[in-house]
Amino acid sequence: MALSRSSRDMELHSTLEAMVARRREVMPQDPIQFVRRYDGAANRELVGLLAAFLAYGRVASILGGLETLLRPWGDDPAGAVRDGMHLDDDWARGFQYRWTTRSHLVALLDSIRDVWAEEGSLGQALATSVNEAGGVSETGLTAWTTRLREGAAARAGDSRALRFLISDPGGASAAKRLRLYLRWMIRPDDGVDLGLWSSLLPAADLVIPLDTHWARLAPRLGWTRRRTANAAMARDITGVLSRACPEDPLRYDFPICHFGIEGGCPTRLTWQDCVPCPLRPVCASGRRRVAAARRRGST
Numbered sequence: 001m002a003l004s005r006s007s008r009d010m011e012l013h014s015t016l017e018a019m020v021a022r023r024r025e026v027m028p029q030d031p032i033q034f035v036r037r038y039d040g041a042a043n044r045e046l047v048g049l050l051a052a053f054l055a056y057g058r059v060a061s062i063l064g065g066l067e068t069l070l071r072p073w074g075d076d077p078a079g080a081v082r083d084g085m086h087l088d089d090d091w092a093r094g095f096q097y098r099w100t101t102r103s104h105l106v107a108l109l110d111s112i113r114d115v116w117a118e119e120g121s122l123g124q125a126l127a128t129s130v131n132e133a134g135g136v137s138e139t140g141l142t143a144w145t146t147r148l149r150e151g152a153a154a155r156a157g158d159s160r161a162l163r164f165l166i167s168d169p170g171g172a173s174a175a176k177r178l179r180l181y182l183r184w185m186i187r188p189d190d191g192v193d194l195g196l197w198s199s200l201l202p203a204a205d206l207v208i209p210l211d212t213h214w215a216r217l218a219p220r221l222g223w224t225r226r227r228t229a230n231a232a233m234a235r236d237i238t239g240v241l242s243r244a245c246p247e248d249p250l251r252y253d254f255p256i257c258h259f260g261i262e263g264g265c266p267t268r269l270t271w272q273d274c275v276p277c278p279l280r281p282v283c284a285s286g287r288r289r290v291a292a293a294r295r296r297g298s299t
């Protein structure tokens with residue numbers, strides 16, 4: 001017998017669904033737009049991985065770096081990597097994006113090429129790792145990233161920069177860029193996420209890519225008691241989202257993040273910000289602030 005939802009969970013569900021309905025279009029400078037330029041599963045999982053793993057720093061710099069890396073390969077970057085064009089000395093000569101150098105990327109691309117040769121796709125390799133871990137997604141995810149990282153380290157040597165580029169989901173860090181990549185690949189195609197691996201892995205197991213906007217919003221919403229943006233906070237928030245949509249908790253990630261990006265729930269918050277806020281019905285802090293203002297006769 002199906003369990004009935006509590007009234008709190010139903011309110012959470014309806015509030016978050018309203019956030020989905022009011023979701024704006026993806027901004028042209030969002031890295032997922034870059035991935036969507038390419039056709040074909042192999043191109044999208046490759047470009048998606050590069051776009052997500054390099055998604056630190058300013059968006060304009062990230063997109064500029066991606067243009068430099070991918071322009072020489074035209075509309076078939078996966079074919080170029082399979083053909084070993086990344087080994088050509090002229091490819092991305094002198095490239096450096098903050099801690100990531102050309103040699104890190106060559107090593108990562110070589111590692112991806114090995115995985116493709118053995119498994120057919122990165123998604124299939126992740127599904128294999130999850131199956132081998134007995135269906136435990138997090139353990140399988142750690143095995144998958146370790147495989148990619150060790151393959152790259154065998155070429156470029158192990159280093160902090162390489163471990164930063166291919167982060168470890170098993171540690172205390174929220175592994176935001178890796179989680180973002182998984183959301184893009186696994187969640188159904190909704191015009192933002194791609195649904196490329198939807199048949200291989202369950203969206204129910206995803207954990208949010210915790211960014212600064214979530215880290216500001218979630219304690220105010222009362223969805224976490226933590227103040228440090230780490231893996232534990234990401235799991236707290238995902239747990240709340242799962243109450244609204246157990247089979248696809250991250251359907252709310254993009255709308256809520258973009259609410260924060262567009263200035264919602266600002267750092268210097270006043271009760272006037274809370275009055276029109278679409279999240280107020282499920283926000284502990286917002287309800288308190290507005291109620292206090294009413295008691296003072298301010299509203």
Ligand code: SF4
Pocket residue numbers: 217220221264265266269273274275277278279280283284285286287
């Ligand atoms: S109700 Fe107020 S505190 Fe809560 S999310 Fe909205 S703006 Fe932020």
